[in-house]
Amino acid sequence: MFDKIQLPYAFDALEPYIDAETVETHYSKHLQKYVDNLNSLIKGYEQYTEGKSLDQLLANVNELPEEIRQGVIDQGGGVSNHNLYFALLSPTPKKAPEGKLLDEIHNTFGDLYTLKTEVSNAAIGQFGSGYGFLVKDKDGKLSVRNTLNQNSPAMNGVVPILTIDVWEHAYYLKYKNLRADYVKNIWNLIDWKKVEGLYLNYTI
Numbered sequence: 001m002f003d004k005i006q007l008p009y010a011f012d013a014l015e016p017y018i019d020a021e022t023v024e025t026h027y028s029k030h031l032q033k034y035v036d037n038l039n040s041l042i043k044g045y046e047q048y049t050e051g052k053s054l055d056q057l058l059a060n061v062n063e064l065p066e067e068i069r070q071g072v073i074d075q076g077g078g079v080s081n082h083n084l085y086f087a088l089l090s091p092t093p094k095k096a097p098e099g100k101l102l103d104e105i106h107n108t109f110g111d112l113y114t115l116k117t118e119v120s121n122a123a124i125g126q127f128g129s130g131y132g133f134l135v136k137d138k139d140g141k142l143s144v145r146n147t148l149n150q151n152s153p154a155m156n157g158v159v160p161i162l163t164i165d166v167w168e169h170a171y172y173l174k175y176k177n178l179r180a181d182y183v184k185n186i187w188n189l190i191d192w193k194k195v196e197g198l199y200l201n202y203t204i
Contacts, residue, residue: 001039002035002038002039002054002076002079003035004027004031004032004035004079004082004083004086005083005086005087007023007027007086008086008087008090009089009090009091011023011024011027013091014089014091014189017185017186017188017189018089018171018174018182018185018186018189019173019174021173022169022170022171022173022174025169025173026082026169026170027082027086030082030169031078031079031082031083031086034075034078034079034082034150035079037071037075037078038071038072038075038076038078038079041068041071041072041075042068042072045064045065045068048063048064048065048068053204054076054079054080055080055152055154055159055204056204057072057076058072058073058076058077058080058152058154058155059154059155059157059204061073061155073150073151073152073155074149074150075150076150076152077149077150077151077152078150080152080154081131081150081152081160081163081165082165084160084163085131085163085164085165085170087194088162088163088190088191088194088195089186089189089190089191090189090190090191090194091189093188093189093190093191093192093193094191094192094193094196095192096112096192097112097192097195097196098192098196099196099200100140100199100200101192101195101196101199101200104140104141104142104199105142108141108142108143109142115134115142115144116187118144119132119133119134119144119162119164120132120164120180120183120184120187122144122145122146123146123164123166123179123183124166124179124180124183125146126146126147126148126166127148128148128149129148129149129166129167129168130146130147130148130149130151130166130167131146131147131163131164131165131166132144132145132146132163132164132166132183133145133146133147133153133160133162133163133164134160134161134162134163134195135153135158135159135160135161136158136159136161136199137157137158137159138157140199143158145158154204159198159202159203159204161195161198161199161202162190162195162198164183164186166179166182166183170182
């Protein structure tokens with residue numbers, strides 16, 4: 001059985017950048033629906049899921065039976081992507097990275113501004129629903145990806161460490177069709193301490 005993360009802040013804590021109604025609906029209804037659908041889907045397939053993290057399932061999705069494979073991509077990706085998204089947001093975020101992550105940002109992008117620009121452009125430019133991601137490979141090298149629907153970068157052998165959700169339910173109540181404004185403002189909430197922790201310690 002998989003579950004959503006415990007939300008580490010109140011629904012209204014991300015104001016004024018994300019409104020309380022959006023956070024509550026996004027977390028309590030949209031994410032919960034993915035959790036319920038995933039757990040219903042994998043019932044009876046415990047031999048494939050036992051002892052594995054959700055990202056491990058997604059990274060090895062081609063090993064799953066064909067009849068549940070696309071469902072795990074859709075529903076499991078929905079849980080994994082949303083859990084990452086909500087975990088990285090904070091009303092009191094660390095505003096910039098340091099240490100090894102900052103060094104790698106400089107090596108790859110030149111500076112933090114350029115990284116933010118590339119991730120923002122990936123998110124804003126995603127046609128339809130999806131995400132913009134910062135990911136690391138097995139050697140700690142960084143790159144920017146965007147994915148359609150609930151596809152996870154884990155399926156391509158990389159580890160997502162930062163994401164911006166650009167499904168309309170993530171922003172439409174407050175921003176309407178102004179996706180770029182939402183993406184610009186969400187950087188005020190992204191906690192670089194949490195991104196650093198994933199960069200240094202998280203593997204799939």
